[in-house]
Amino acid sequence: MNPRLTKSQQRTICSQLGRFKLQLLYKASIHGFTGAAFHQQCDNRSPTVSVGYNNSGYVFGGYTKQPFSQSGQYVNDDQAFLFTFSGEKLLKYPVTSSGHAVKMIANAGPYFGEALVLVNGSQAVVYSNPGNYYNFTAAEMHGNDLNLTECEVYQVEGNTVCGQQKLTTSYPDSFSLSFSHYTPQTQTYPHSVTQARVLLIGPVGAGKSSFFNSVNSVFRGHVTSQAISGSSTTSLTTQFRSYSVKAGRGGKPLPIILCDTMGLEESKGAGLDIDDLSSILKGHLPDCYQVLHYISMTLNV
Template sequence: MRPAKVQKVCTSNLSEEQKQRLYVLMGYAELTLLYKASVHGYDASAFHQRCDRQGPTLLVAYNNSGYVFGGYTSVDYTQSGQNVIDEEAFLFGFKDKTFVSIKVNRGHHARLDDSGVPNFDHLYFCYNNQPRVHNQGGQAFTYNSATFFGNDTILRDLEVYKVEEISQDSVEEKPWRNVQWTAERRDELVGLIKNYEPLESSVNRVQILMIGPVGAGKSSFFNSINSIFTGHVTNKAMAGSSGTSLTTQFRTYPVKDGRQGKPLPFVLCDTMGLEEQSGAGLDIEDINCILQGLIPDRYKFNPVAPFEHDEQKASRSTSLEQKIHCVVYLIDATKISLMSVKLEEKLAAIRKKLNSLGVPQIVLMTKVDEACPLVEEDLQKVYVSSYIKTKVQEVSSRLGVPVSCVLPVKNYSQELELDLSCDVLLLTALQQMLRFADDYFDDISPVEGPLPHK
């Protein structure tokens, strides 16, 4: 009996992280795999059969040295026999955590649109219909082949994707999260938060630490929450737009139930903004001290030197009440794709530390109205916006958190009066923080003492 023929699977080898990097250059898009050389063959005819007249395409090559490299063209393959001018064309390359992009030089043709193998200027893929790349040293793109693909010309695979831009106005058939946009729901959330009691009886108020890049909206988030419970828009914490952090001190902000009301069962802790370069912004060592409850309110940060705590005091364990019970990352929805590798590495280092301590983490994706025209028109469309959904997925991928932990919000910035939709998003996020804090208390190490039964 003849053995069954093994069917080759046509699946993408491009990682989610690599896609996110490429979206910065192409704009957020949907990638559809058209052609895979290891499945369809390395010859030019197979490539053209599947890739001609498909609009913008992304070519991705893989070699045995671990390089992932290729190019993007916004102009169709049509076998016209003409040189193609494409000012949007670029080459790219990945190796481990290194990413390079090379724009087409002005005044040069990006590629030749003939019936041969795919090419970018004089860089040929599947050369002579074989699994190899051939560089004849063109002038349209300036790169070093040693750093671009390690001078390894043998291809492990080659893929071509159709690139379709995702419209910021596109709408999902049904909401991808269910939210009740009613005054009754708003009032219910306010009541739940006012009446909340931490699961750990030794803790009166949950300590929530806000972390994020400069300008992401940490201080604005506190102002927005404070506004809801005050009954009108307030601006207690310094907030605004600046290239450097407006917050220079560690601040612990309690929130009252009305101006003369009692303190509510949570405290929002504000910090300096994170910055990508060393010697600027919040130091990771400072964050560790904040988590342990060692840094006092109004301590002024020194970006070039971390907090120096009293060794004698530090040796005595701080109480559970003083420690951080939940961490919230605030990320600007309009700048997610522009996040630098260095900043991403800083956030990864912070997450690693928090994970080791068992501290729960949530991401607030701010400025969703500025990111999507559909949401700017109507905030209640945030959970039917395909664009916001893709941004939530991008945040999840780049920060390494579950999608369920990424919450879109809009802070009060220009408004003079409270808004129902804005309140519902903000209060829903705050309720999740309190729930996550209870998860922390429930999962706390036995050395902290047994939890009481309520």
């Protein structure tokens, strides 16, 4: 399905939500101008942006964080709002009674309070009654044109800042603080080691590189993909790599280094070579060292 909402309009709406992507769920011209079609595509999905279009060129609709259903009841949403575009400018009308923000009606599309209903009565029409839990003027909202040429519902996906996906973590600040102040201990020379090295070992496809990316993302505060990862029958990692984990963007390295290398394989002469593994454990291999097996395969020796 191709969205009718332009990229510019999508960005304008997203700027109100603090989120990044709109995923089209329902398009009336394809799925049908009926409440049943709308609910089949959109029930239990949230948050959503619903958009109506008419022959007069108006683009208008509403946002709710609540999932749609067919309960026949009002749902509470203190963040709900209606909107219309005036050129590229978004005019926003917040809900005035959060307990009546959205009503879950089976025989209609998105039903905002008693103020604005798209695909009303399972027809390509709009029900408009300004002042009922949302304050707007009909002329400003839809130009008094109540016939729909299209209706779309988008799910709001992701949690982003400036187009970059923001990572939300449940780790308490105390954990991050204690981890950043961790000091590796050695029996012979206490405090002589500033960073502990952790070697990630496992079969091909176990997710060693993905594990590092996840740990790094948690402490950076946003999703990163520094280590090469993916799905393959052979190891995507062909070098011994030492990755330092940093606290935040441009932050100081934490007292841990995660070491990644080729995956283990059952076939003889495949995967991580035992000699390389021994050298890694003894600390003899530098970062970016090309493992022996990969060199042998490349040179056909």
